[in-house]
Amino acid sequence: MKIGFIGLGAIGTPMAQNLVAADFDVTVWNRSADKCAPLVEAGATQADTPAGCAACDVMITMLADDDALASVVAEHGLIEAMGDDTVHVNMATVSVACARDMADRHEKAGKTYISAPVLGRPDIAKAAKLNIVTAGADAAIERARPALDTMGAKVWPAGSEPYRANVIKLATNYMLMTAVETMGEAAAMTAKYGIEPGDFLDIITHSVFAAPAYQGYAPAMAKRDYDNPEGFKLKLGAKDMDLALAAARAENMAMPVGAAVRERLSEALAAGEGELDLSALAEVSRRHGHLD
CATH class of the missing domain: 3.40.50.720 (NAD(P)-binding Rossmann-like Domain)
Structure with a gap:
């Protein structure tokens, strides 16, 4: 072939x-x-x-x-x-x-x-x-x-119809980005109580959220090391979120969680983190929580 x-x-x-x-x-x-x-x-x-x-x-x-x-x-x-x-x-x-x-x-x-x-x-x-x-x-x-x-x-x-596969891909990436955002928020919240992010993330990714979407991004969050040349760049996540929200708007479908995550992605882009791994989204929550 x-x-x-x-x-x-x-x-x-x-x-x-x-x-x-x-x-x-x-x-x-x-x-x-x-x-x-x-x-x-x-x-x-x-x-x-x-x-x-x-x-x-x-x-x-x-x-x-x-x-x-x-x-x-x-x-x-x-x-x-x-x-x-x-x-x-x-x-x-x-x-x-x-x-x-x-x-x-x-x-x-x-x-x-x-x-x-x-x-x-x-x-x-x-x-x-x-x-x-x-x-x-x-x-x-x-x-x-x-x-x-x-x-x-x-x-x-x-x-x-070929576009159907693209709808599924956009919906999948939509869910991925909301998962990364909520994981970052939860890690920041527990950090405010003195719990090491790595400890919290280890627990959730081996219990309630033992899934690739969480396990793939938790290690970078735990180490706060987002410079991964082989990762999913945050700027591409923002692009895919835009595509997902545009697909929703075309059918008059409200996706309020996605709109909120897109704002967080915008904050990360404004902070110059677009070339970093998507897990860098966690840093937005840390900044909002006034964490070092």
Whole structure:
């Protein structure tokens, strides 16, 4: 199977590495070309342009946001460069509007598009244990399944309309950010009574909240060490919260908890913490509690 892979960020890189390691014929492209080097050394081919990744069985895009995807598609004629049987698998976190637009563009061009956003951090991607939510034509998903199964632990079907997978991804990240915020608030509250954050977080992540969403972020909170190059950057969390709230507004759905968390994210961004791990959200609560 020939696979084109566009976008080698913190999660995209280990995903592509797993495909190369599984002996797929992989062609990669990234705007910062130097990120292709380790994959080329491992056996991948580097394309000069994104269109060079389109003549394949499965073309995967893992770009940062709506704008990045739209610009690559428009500037490089990506849809037109696809083969008649190529399946475009968009695995990035994008808005519902973007997902609908991409599906419409591909349909008008007679090309195949599915959404397959991933649930998991870079370390999960590296271990090929991602959960992948898919939506689109069943036949297209099945054509892409060998690649999806290589990158993830489970593929979750979400229906025939591609945007449905993106709704689930945004709702998941919404819940993740509210979980991180409440954990930070609770840790700050207990700290006001002289309880070490690490002690509190150890108890809750091994009892009532023994779940990846809590366990993945508690260690950084306990150590107050948020400089994690492989983490989920706080600024991306803010972006995803905006997308989730926009999706809610489009259906006149009130999400008051999300609005409150977005304010906390804004405070963290204003404090210059956007490049830190999402767990740095805990520092906002500490500042509100006048904790050192």
